[in-house]
Amino acid sequence: xxxxxxxxxxxxxxxxHKLLDALYIPALERAISYDRGVGYFTSNWLKMAASGxxxxxxxxxxxxxxxxxxxxxEDSAALNEGADARNDPALRQALELxxxxxxxxxxxxxxxxxxxxxxxxxxxxxxxxxxLELDGDFxxxxxxxxxxVGDAVAFHGSPNDSAKAFRNYESIxxxxxxxxxxxxxxxxxxxARFDLLWNNRDANVRIYELPDAVRRNFIxxxxxxxxxxxxxxxxxxxxxxxxxxxxxxxxxxxxAKHGILEMATGTGKTRTAxxxxxxxxxxxxxxxxxxxxxxxxxLDQWHRQLVKQGVLPVYRAYEKYHxxxxxxxxxxxxxxxxxxQHLAAVLPRLRTPCFEKALIVCDEVHGLGSPALVASLSGKxxxxxxxxxxxxxxxxxxxxxxNRFIEDEIGPVIFEFGLKxxxxxxxxxxxxxxxxxxxxxxEDRAAIRQxxxxxxxxxxxxxxxxxxxxxxxxxxxxxxSKEKLPPFDTYAHAHRNSLQRSLxxxxxxxYGLYVQNILMELHIDYHTYYGDDERSNLVxxxxxxxxxxxxxxxxxxxxxxxxxxxxxxxxxARARLETVQRLGRCLRTDPANPGKRATVIDFxxxxxxxxxxxxxxxxxxxxxxDWFRDIAAVSPSTPxxxxxxxxxxxxEGESS
Numbered sequence: 001x002x003x004x005x006x007x008x009x010x011x012x013x014x015x016x017h018k019l020l021d022a023l024y025i026p027a028l029e030r031a032i033s034y035d036r037g038v039g040y041f042t043s044n045w046l047k048m049a050a051s052g053x054x055x056x057x058x059x060x061x062x063x064x065x066x067x068x069x070x071x072x073x074e075d076s077a078a079l080n081e082g083a084d085a086r087n088d089p090a091l092r093q094a095l096e097l098x099x100x101x102x103x104x105x106x107x108x109x110x111x112x113x114x115x116x117x118x119x120x121x122x123x124x125x126x127x128x129x130x131x132l133e134l135d136g137d138f139x140x141x142x143x144x145x146x147x148x149v150g151d152a153v154a155f156h157g158s159p160n161d162s163a164k165a166f167r168n169y170e171s172i173x174x175x176x177x178x179x180x181x182x183x184x185x186x187x188x189x190x191x192a193r194f195d196l197l198w199n200n201r202d203a204n205v206r207i208y209e210l211p212d213a214v215r216r217n218f219i220x221x222x223x224x225x226x227x228x229x230x231x232x233x234x235x236x237x238x239x240x241x242x243x244x245x246x247x248x249x250x251x252x253x254x255x256a257k258h259g260i261l262e263m264a265t266g267t268g269k270t271r272t273a274x275x276x277x278x279x280x281x282x283x284x285x286x287x288x289x290x291x292x293x294x295x296x297x298x299l300d301q302w303h304r305q306l307v308k309q310g311v312l313p314v315y316r317a318y319e320k321y322h323x324x325x326x327x328x329x330x331x332x333x334x335x336x337x338x339x340x341q342h343l344a345a346v347l348p349r350l351r352t353p354c355f356e357k358a359l360i361v362c363d364e365v366h367g368l369g370s371p372a373l374v375a376s377l378s379g380k381x382x383x384x385x386x387x388x389x390x391x392x393x394x395x396x397x398x399x400x401x402x403n404r405f406i407e408d409e410i411g412p413v414i415f416e417f418g419l420k421x422x423x424x425x426x427x428x429x430x431x432x433x434x435x436x437x438x439x440x441x442x443e444d445r446a447a448i449r450q451x452x453x454x455x456x457x458x459x460x461x462x463x464x465x466x467x468x469x470x471x472x473x474x475x476x477x478x479x480x481s482k483e484k485l486p487p488f489d490t491y492a493h494a495h496r497n498s499l500q501r502s503l504x505x506x507x508x509x510x511y512g513l514y515v516q517n518i519l520m521e522l523h524i525d526y527h528t529y530y531g532d533d534e535r536s537n538l539v540x541x542x543x544x545x546x547x548x549x550x551x552x553x554x555x556x557x558x559x560x561x562x563x564x565x566x567x568x569x570x571x572x573a574r575a576r577l578e579t580v581q582r583l584g585r586c587l588r589t590d591p592a593n594p595g596k597r598a599t600v601i602d603f604x605x606x607x608x609x610x611x612x613x614x615x616x617x618x619x620x621x622x623x624x625x626d627w628f629r630d631i632a633a634v635s636p637s638t639p640x641x642x643x644x645x646x647x648x649x650x651x652e653g654e655s656s
Contacts, residue, residue: 003030003147004178012157013171019159020048020166023174027145027153028052032061035194036143037128040160041067043075046117047110048163053117054103059148063123066197066207067161068138069218076210076219078111079125082118083211092119127213128197132279133247134204141172144191152177154190196255200283203251207283242425245417246272250279252415253388259414260365260389260406264422265584266560269390270302273361274309276388281311286359286386289335292343293363297538301560302363303337317342331358340367344376355383365389365410366577369402381409392419392584397575398468419580419587419631426636428587431598433632435625436487438603447477475620479507479571482514484603488568489518491601498599499524502566503585504550511570512550524548553578562590566599572624579624583631600628 006026012019028034029052046053056063071079085092095116099105105113117123128138142156157172175186200207213219249261249272263269273291280286289312293299296319306314315327318339324346327336331354338346350358360381362368368377368389381387389410396402422428440448451473458464492499499522506512509530519526526548527537541549542561552571564586572579586598604621 001030002149003027003145003151003153003176004149005030006153006176008176008179009174011171011173014159014166014169018166019170019172020052023155023172024049025052029055030059030147031056031145032059032148033146034061034063034143035065035146035191035198036063036161037066037138037194037197038141038143038161039068039137039139040070040162041065041075041125042072042162043078043110043114044163045161046106046114048166050103050106053106057102057117057122062121063117064194064198065123065125065161066128066138066194067125069127069129069213070137070220073221074111075114076214076221078114079118079210080214082115082123083209085115085119086121095119125210126198127208127210127218129206129208129213129218130204131206132204132250138205142190142194144187144194146191150177152187152191154187156190200285201254201257203247203254203279206279212284242427243268245421245425246275249415249417250276253386254279256411256414257385258387259411260391260394262391262394262413262416262418264417264419264428265392265581266428266588267417267422268427269363269392270305273363273388273390274305277359277361278309278311280359280386286357287333288331288354288358290347290358290360290384291335291337291363292340292360294340294367297535298363299337299339306335306337317346340373344373344380347377347380352383356385358384359386359388360384362387362389362410363391365391365406366394366396366402368409369396369399369406371402374402374405377409378405379409387411393577393580395577397577398466398471419583420634423587423631423634424636427589428584429589429596429598430635431583431587431600431632433628434491434599434601435604436484436491436601438481438483438487438605440481440605441483444477444481444483448474451477475573476507478605478620480511484570485514485518487603488515488570488601492518492522496522496524498566498601499568500547500565501544501563502548502568503564503582504548504568505571505582506550506552507571508552512552515550515570519548519550526550560588561585562588563592564588564598565593565596566601568601570603572602572620576624576627579627600632602628 006023009017009022012023017023028049034056053063081091082095085095095112098109098112099116102113102117105116114123118125130136130138141159142154144152144154146152153174153176155172155174157170159166159168159170159172175183175190177184177187196202197205197207208216208218245263246268249263253259253261253276261269261272263272277286277289281289291302291306293302299316299318303314303316312333312335314335314337315323316337317324317327318337324336324338324342327334328346328349331350336346362381367373387410389406394406394413396406419428423430451470455465455470455473499519504512504515506515509528512528512530516526516528524547527533527540527546527550529537529541529549529551531552537546537549540546542563544563567582567586569579569582572582583600586600590596602625604625606622
C-alpha cells in the first residue's frame, strides 16, 4: 500500500479523532521516511506508535527527528547509548541481542528499542537550539511522511511527540501531494523547511547531533525549573536595526551554500563573512577556511580582522609571507589568507577530503574574472563545499566570460544591499555631488578622431578588435585631458577646506604632477600613493598626518579609512565597478564626525561634437553624472527600499 490509499482528511483534532489510529500509524505503515520537527519528544510516543514504527522498519524506512533539548533523563541516556553503539561493535551487538521483536519491544522494552533504533540508523535524532535572532525555544511541530512511489503527506499543528499530547486538546492540518498543485507545494514547503534545519542551514537555529549536545551541556532534563545552558546567541547588533542586512545576508548564504553577497562598500562585507565563518564552524559544517583577496593593503586588513576574531590560527601566503606549506600540513582547524595569484599553485595541493568541510571567501570577487585567473583557476574552486563571494560590484562589464566563470566557480548573487539602502539606513553618509564642466582641447579632439579612424580601418581590413578596445582608447584620452585642470584650480581656490581628508584619483603619475602644482599653491599637505610609493604614506594619511593623497588604482578597493571626506575623480572608467569602489572610500560614517556629509568632485563634458564618433563612449560622463545625481538625492530620512534576496525556490537538501 502507498500513502495515496489514505483518506485525504484536511484537519484532525484530538476531540474528534484518534490521531494515532487516524493518521500516524497508517502513514508510518505506508512510508519509507518520516521527517519530524517537534518541540518535545518522549519515548512514550514510540510505545504508542509501535506498530507503525515497526512497519516503517520493515519497509526499509528511516525516521529523522529534530527536537528541542528537553528530554527525559532515561530517553537521553538511551539515545546516547544508541549513538555510541554506531561506533562500538560490541555495544551494538549487545543491543541487537536485546531486541527480539521491534514492535513488541517498543511496547515492553521501550528504552532498549530506542537505543537499538538509533544504533541501527532507523532513528536519527538531532537537537535544535535557537540562536542569533532567536533566543527562545525550538517550539514548532510539523512532519512529512514519504512513500516509495514519491507521494508525500505533510502535517503542521500543535501536538508534541509525547503521551500527554494525545490527552490534550490538539489539532493538525494535513496536506497531500496528490490532491492538487497547491497542496503539493505546501508539502514540499514543509520538506524544504525540514531539510534546511536538518542540514544546519537555517541562520536562526543550530542543529547538534545528540552526543555533541550532551557534551556541550545543552540538554535540559524534563522537570528542571531552569535551563542548564545558555542559548548560544551571538553577534547580535545590539538592537540596531541598521545592521539587520548582515543577518539576512548570512541567512541567504547558509541556505544557498555558495553565492555572492552584493553589498555596498562600508556595509560590513568583512564582518558578515566572519560571522558566516563563525557560524559554520560552530555548526561543525566546516573545519578550515581559505580567504583570498588582492593587494597587500586589503590582505593585511583581513589579517587584522582574522587575528582579532581569534577563532583559528591564520597562515599567510602573500607578498613577504610564505606560510602556505604550513597550512597545507595542518589545514584542519586553520585559516589560509592568500593572494589571488597564488591560489592556482596552492589549492591543488590541499588534500581532497578537506574540501568537503571547507569555506573559501573571495573578497572583491569581481577580480577573479580576469582572463589569467579564469585560465588558471577553472574547476579549482568548485570542490569547496561552501563558496562565498563578496563585492559591491560583482558584475564585470563587457566581460561575459569572466562573469560566467565567477558564477560557475562561486555562484550567483544571492543577496543585495546597495548604496541607496545603506545611505537610507544611515550606515553610509550622504554626499554632495560637485560637477565641474570642461571641454576638449583641439588636441583631445584630434586624438579621438584618430582613435575612431584607426578602429574603423581595422574593421575594414577584417581585423576588428572588440569595441571595448575603442572605448578604452577614448576613455584614456578623456581621463588625461588637461582641460580638467583649470576648473579644478578655480574650485580648489574657492573651496580649499573641501580638500581636507581627500583622495584624488588620476590616471597616471605624470598627470598627477599637474594636480600637485595646484595643491602646492594652496599649501595642502599631500603625498602620492602610487604603485612604487611606500605604504607608510597610506598609514600617515589614515592617521590624519596628511590632508590629501593622490593615487591611481591602489586604494580603489577594500580599504577602510572612515575620515575620508572628499574624492576627486580626474579619472573615471565607463564601467561602474571602479566608480562605485572609489565612491565607497568617502561614504563611510566617522564616529569622530557624526554629522559627516561627503563631497564627490567630478568632471563632466556634456557636448558631443566629435562628429565621427558613433560608439556612445563620449556620453560616459553624462551617464555617470546622472547616476551620481540619483545616489546623491538619497538621504537617511528616505524610506528604506526592499532589499533583494535571491532564491531558486527549490526544496533545500544536501544535493542543492
